[in-house]
Amino acid sequence: MADCIFCKIANGEIPSTKVYEDDRVLAFRDLDPQAPEHVLVIPKKHIASILDFGVEDRELAAHILTEVVPEIAHKLGIDAGGFRLVTNTGVDGGQTVGHLHFHILGGRSLTWPPG
Numbered sequence: 001m002a003d004c005i006f007c008k009i010a011n012g013e014i015p016s017t018k019v020y021e022d023d024r025v026l027a028f029r030d031l032d033p034q035a036p037e038h039v040l041v042i043p044k045k046h047i048a049s050i051l052d053f054g055v056e057d058r059e060l061a062a063h064i065l066t067e068v069v070p071e072i073a074h075k076l077g078i079d080a081g082g083f084r085l086v087t088n089t090g091v092d093g094g095q096t097v098g099h100l101h102f103h104i105l106g107g108r109s110l111t112w113p114p115g
Contacts, residue, residue, distance in 0.1 A: 001046045006099035010044040024060055025068050036107030037076045047100040049089045078106030
């Protein structure tokens with residue numbers, strides 16, 4: 001999508017601090033971190049939200065959740081103590097960018113509700 005900021009980041013048009021990248025996924029540091037470790041994981045394919053993950057995206061979803069997220073958590077050293085994985089969906093769910101993304105937050109004890 002031409003005007004999507006995350007698509008532009010995935011295409012290298014906007015710089016980011018990359019933590020992980022492969023042919024389907026990019027992970028980069030959040031510009032406004034809410035924890036000592038705050039990384040965004042995005043599919044390079046434009047998918048607006050979790051509601052738009054289709055049957056054809058099963059392999060991508062599995063790749064993100066079973067390979068990418070654990071690898072990043074291990075790389076950041078937050079796998080042993082725990083971390084939070086969040087995806088906001090829609091305006092009422094707090095989604096501010098219309099491109100599916102997962103927040104990996106860790107590096108400290110996280111309280112609920114956040115804040």
